Amino acid sequence: MLxxxxxxxxxxxxxxxxxxxxxxxxxxxxxxxxxxxxxxGGADWIVAALRQAGFDAxxxxxxxxxxxxxxxxxxxxxxxxxxxxxxxxxxxxxVESWISPPFEPTVRDGAVFARGACxxxxxxCCILEALRAWKQVHDDVPLPITVLFEGEEECGSRxxxxxxxxxxxxxxxxxxxxxxxxxxxxxxxxSPDGPLVAITYGLRGMVYYDVELHGPTRDLxxxxxxxxxxxxxxILTKVLGGLFDDDRRVTIPGFYDDVAPPDEEEQLRWNQxxxxxxxxxxxxxxxxxxGEKGFDLLARRWARPSCDINGLYGxxxxxxxxxxxxxxxxxxxxxxxxxxxxxxxxxxSFETWVRSHEVPGCTWKLTSHGQAxxxxxxxxxxxxxxxVRAVETSxxxxxxxxxxxxxxxxxxxxxxxxxxxxxxxxxxxxxxxxHAPNEKFNLHSFELGCRTHAALISELAKx
Amino acid sequence: MLxxxxxxxxxxxxxxxxxxxxxxxxxxxxxxxxxxxxxxGGADWIVAALRQAGFDAxxxxxxxxxxxxxxxxxxxxxxxxxxxxxxxxxxxxxVESWISPPFEPTVRDGAVFARGACxxxxxxCCILEALRAWKQVHDDVPLPITVLFEGEEECGSRxxxxxxxxxxxxxxxxxxxxxxxxxxxxxxxxSPDGPLVAITYGLRGMVYYDVELHGPTRDLxxxxxxxxxxxxxxILTKVLGGLFDDDRRVTIPGFYDDVAPPDEEEQLRWNQxxxxxxxxxxxxxxxxxxGEKGFDLLARRWARPSCDINGLYGxxxxxxxxxxxxxxxxxxxxxxxxxxxxxxxxxxSFETWVRSHEVPGCTWKLTSHGQAxxxxxxxxxxxxxxxVRAVETSxxxxxxxxxxxxxxxxxxxxxxxxxxxxxxxxxxxxxxxxHAPNEKFNLHSFELGCRTHAALISELAKx
Numbered sequence: 001m002l003x004x005x006x007x008x009x010x011x012x013x014x015x016x017x018x019x020x021x022x023x024x025x026x027x028x029x030x031x032x033x034x035x036x037x038x039x040x041g042g043a044d045w046i047v048a049a050l051r052q053a054g055f056d057a058x059x060x061x062x063x064x065x066x067x068x069x070x071x072x073x074x075x076x077x078x079x080x081x082x083x084x085x086x087x088x089x090x091x092x093x094x095v096e097s098w099i100s101p102p103f104e105p106t107v108r109d110g111a112v113f114a115r116g117a118c119x120x121x122x123x124x125c126c127i128l129e130a131l132r133a134w135k136q137v138h139d140d141v142p143l144p145i146t147v148l149f150e151g152e153e154e155c156g157s158r159x160x161x162x163x164x165x166x167x168x169x170x171x172x173x174x175x176x177x178x179x180x181x182x183x184x185x186x187x188x189x190x191s192p193d194g195p196l197v198a199i200t201y202g203l204r205g206m207v208y209y210d211v212e213l214h215g216p217t218r219d220l221x222x223x224x225x226x227x228x229x230x231x232x233x234x235i236l237t238k239v240l241g242g243l244f245d246d247d248r249r250v251t252i253p254g255f256y257d258d259v260a261p262p263d264e265e266e267q268l269r270w271n272q273x274x275x276x277x278x279x280x281x282x283x284x285x286x287x288x289x290x291g292e293k294g295f296d297l298l299a300r301r302w303a304r305p306s307c308d309i310n311g312l313y314g315x316x317x318x319x320x321x322x323x324x325x326x327x328x329x330x331x332x333x334x335x336x337x338x339x340x341x342x343x344x345x346x347x348x349s350f351e352t353w354v355r356s357h358e359v360p361g362c363t364w365k366l367t368s369h370g371q372a373x374x375x376x377x378x379x380x381x382x383x384x385x386x387x388v389r390a391v392e393t394s395x396x397x398x399x400x401x402x403x404x405x406x407x408x409x410x411x412x413x414x415x416x417x418x419x420x421x422x423x424x425x426x427x428x429x430x431x432x433x434x435h436a437p438n439e440k441f442n443l444h445s446f447e448l449g450c451r452t453h454a455a456l457i458s459e460l461a462k463x
Numbered sequence: 464m465l466x467x468x469x470x471x472x473x474x475x476x477x478x479x480x481x482x483x484x485x486x487x488x489x490x491x492x493x494x495x496x497x498x499x500x501x502x503x504g505g506a507d508w509i510v511a512a513l514r515q516a517g518f519d520a521x522x523x524x525x526x527x528x529x530x531x532x533x534x535x536x537x538x539x540x541x542x543x544x545x546x547x548x549x550x551x552x553x554x555x556x557x558v559e560s561w562i563s564p565p566f567e568p569t570v571r572d573g574a575v576f577a578r579g580a581c582x583x584x585x586x587x588c589c590i591l592e593a594l595r596a597w598k599q600v601h602d603d604v605p606l607p608i609t610v611l612f613e614g615e616e617e618c619g620s621r622x623x624x625x626x627x628x629x630x631x632x633x634x635x636x637x638x639x640x641x642x643x644x645x646x647x648x649x650x651x652x653x654s655p656d657g658p659l660v661a662i663t664y665g666l667r668g669m670v671y672y673d674v675e676l677h678g679p680t681r682d683l684x685x686x687x688x689x690x691x692x693x694x695x696x697x698i699l700t701k702v703l704g705g706l707f708d709d710d711r712r713v714t715i716p717g718f719y720d721d722v723a724p725p726d727e728e729e730q731l732r733w734n735q736x737x738x739x740x741x742x743x744x745x746x747x748x749x750x751x752x753x754g755e756k757g758f759d760l761l762a763r764r765w766a767r768p769s770c771d772i773n774g775l776y777g778x779x780x781x782x783x784x785x786x787x788x789x790x791x792x793x794x795x796x797x798x799x800x801x802x803x804x805x806x807x808x809x810x811x812s813f814e815t816w817v818r819s820h821e822v823p824g825c826t827w828k829l830t831s832h833g834q835a836x837x838x839x840x841x842x843x844x845x846x847x848x849x850x851v852r853a854v855e856t857s858x859x860x861x862x863x864x865x866x867x868x869x870x871x872x873x874x875x876x877x878x879x880x881x882x883x884x885x886x887x888x889x890x891x892x893x894x895x896x897x898h899a900p901n902e903k904f905n906l907h908s909f910e911l912g913c914r915t916h917a918a919l920i921s922e923l924a925k926x
Binding site: 030031032033090091093094097154155156187204206208215216217218219220221222223224225226227228229230231233234236237238239240241242243244280281284285286287288289290291292297300301304305306307308309310311312313314315316317318319320321322323324325326329330331332334336359360361369370404405406407430433434435436437438 | 493494495496553554556557560617618619650667669671678679680681682683684685686687688689690691692693694696697699700701702703704705706707743744747748749750751752753754755760763764767768769770771772773774775776777778779780781782783784785786787788789792793794795797799822823824832833867868869870893896897898899900901
C-alpha cells in the first residue's frame, strides 16, 4: 500500500512545492501584534488545505492566535497518532539581510527560501502532503489521525496548554500509551558522511523575559546629568553583566541545583556521533566555542542549561552620537533548561535575582514571554521502533538518536495532559538559517520529509 | 545708545519670534546623514538672516556640514568679539513622545516648543536679534564683531578645529588678549528665588564611542547554539558591566590620574549657591542621586568625570520574544572629562581596556564619534567684568559664576588657536528638555537673551 503512496508523492512534487510556496507567502509573525490578521490567514490556509485533502478541519479560537485541529481515519478502538506543527513564524528582521524578500518564497540552489521555510511551514507541509497522498491513493489514512497546528509557538505557546487541557476528547488518539504524538520541527544529524535522519528524544525547556530598568521620566542630557543619577542603560548592563561568573556559569543562586546529567549509555552514543565541532561553528563564521567550563560542546548544547541575551535596546542606537542618559533600557533574556529543572523555579529565581539589585531612582519591570518544561522521551518504545523502520524505508539508513538544544513546549503538555509520548522526526539542516535571515528548506529535505511521514503512517497502522 | 536698542528689541518682539520659529522648522539633524540637505538649509537660513541684518555673511564648505561666518562693525585696531553658536540639532527620537511635532514650532505655556528651541537655535537667535537691533538703530555695531555658526556641534564638531586653524585671519578679533569669544549655549542658575543669569567658566570635555562586538556571521537560533559559542550581546554586557566598581568609580586603569580637584575658593562659591538637589532630581522623576562615592552631586556634575552608556542595540528589540543569539551587539559609550584629563589619553585607555577583553569567536569594532578637551576660563578678566555689568543692566541682578557638566568643544579651540578666552552666558532652563522630547525655550528667556547680548555689545565696546 505504501508503494503507491510514495509513487503519488513523487508524481505530485511540483504541485506540492507550489502549495508550500503559497503557505510561505503568508507573514504569520505571531510575536508582533501588527501581523495578527496574517497569523489568522495562516490558520485559514491550513484549514482549507486539510479540507482539500479530505480531512475535517476547524480553526479554534483562543485568547491569542487560532489553533487548527483536523481529523480523518477509521473510527473505533485502533490507536492513532496526533500530529503537531506550528504555522506561525519568527519576525524576519533584519529584513535588509535577506537576498530574496522573506515572504516572497524563492527557489534557488535546490532550496526554497522564505521565513518559516524550515521552521515550521516546510515541515508542516511534509505532514500535509503525506496525509493528502494517503487520502488520494487509498481514500483514507490507515489509522485514526488528528492534526493540531498552533500559531503561537514562536511567542511561547501561551494558550496551547489550556487548549489541550480543554479539548482532551477532541485530541484523544489513545492516551493509554497506545497512541503517539508526532512532530516535525527538528533537524537531521550532520554526519561526516552527510545528513542522517534523526529521532530527537530530548529537548531543552525555556524561560524568556523582557528585563527593563526605568529611571528618569525622560531622556536626559548626559552633560547636565552625567554622574549625578543612575543611568538605566549603564546599570542594566552592570546587573546583567553579573549573570555569568568567570567559568561562564550562571550566577543565579540555585540555578544548577536540579540539573540531571546525561546517563552513561547516552554519553557513549553521543561519542559515537563523530560530532564535528569545527564544522558546526565554522558554518556560522566562528572559530572557537565558548561556554560553561568543564563540558564539551555537545553536552553544553543538549544537556546543560544556557542563558542568552537575545536583544538589547534603549537610548540612542542610530548613526553617530547622541549624548543622552536614556529614560529606560531593556534586554531580552532567555534561559534554556534541561531535565529536571522547572521553568517556574528558574523564573522565580531570576526575578528574585534581578530585583535584589536595588538601584536608587530606578524601577525594574519584568515581563515574562512564556515558559516551557524540558523533556526526555523514552528511547525503547514500540512507537520509536516503528519510526526507525519508517526511516529505513524512506531514507534507506538507520536514524540516529539525538537530543536537541531547542524547545518544543507542547511535548511536555502532550505527556502531562494526554498521556502521549512524542516522536520528534525532523528534516531541517544546520544551514537552514532558522530564526535568521535567508531561512531555507532544501527540496531534498521536503521530499524526504513527505516520504518519511507517509512511511511512518504505514508503520503506525500496523501496530 | 543702549536704551534705544533695548526699546527696539521690545517693539520688534513678535517679528523676532516669527524668525525664530522659521529657523526651528528646519530639521538640521547633523548626526544623521539623511538630513544633510536640511543641515545645509539651516546654514543658508542664517546667512540670509545675517545679510538681512546688515552683516557680510558666507557659508563655508568643510568636509562635513558648512560653517557660517559673518562680520560687521568698525575696521581698525579696536578689540572685537567672536560670537559662536551651532545651528545643528539632536535627533528628535523618540518622536512619539512629543506633544507637538519636533519641527513644527508651537507656542504654548509661555514657551516655544521644537527640537533646538533652547539648544542652540533659540540662543543663536538671541545673538542675531541683538546684532540686528544694533544695526537697525545705530546703523552698525559699536565694535568689530565676527560670528561663527557651525553645523556639527551635536556630532562632535569634527571639522571645526581645522576650520578655525585654517581661517585665523578671518576670525581674528584681537587674539592678543584684548578680544573675546562669546557663546550662548548654557543654562541659567535655578536659585531658590528663581532663575539667575549665570556665567559659566568651566565645561567638561568628552570622548564618545560606538563599541560593537561582532560574532557569528548571522543571528542564530538560541536553542541550537545557546551555550556553545560566545553571544555578542551577553559578552558586550559583561564587559561593559565591568566599567564601574562598587564605588561607582570607572575601572579603566589611570582614568582618574590627571583629574584636578576644584580649588578652595571655588568650592566655597558652590556652597553658597544653595543648590537644591531634590528639586534638580525631582524635575526628572528621580528621588535619589547616584554616582561616584565621596563627592556631592554638584561636584560630580561639574568637577568629576563621568561615564554613560547612551544607547544599547543589537539582536531583537521588538515586541514579545525572538529566540536568537544576535550576530553582533553594540553600545554608545561616552565619557565627560574634567581638567586636566586629555581626551586622547582617555580614548586610548578605553580602547586598550575594551580590547583587553578577548572573546573567542568575536571581534571588537570601536568607532570614535569625536573628542573634546575640558576647559576652565579665568574668572578675573576685564571681559568677565563687562559681562557682569551687562547682566546687571539686562536682568537687574548680579550673575552667578558656575561650571557646567556639558561640553562645548570649541572653547578649547578658540583658546589654543586664536588666543581667545570665552564668555559663556546662556539662557536655558533646567526644564527645557534639551536632547529630549518636548524641548522648549521660554519666551522670557528669549527676551532676556536678546537684551543681555545687546547690553554686552555695549559694554565690550567701552573696553
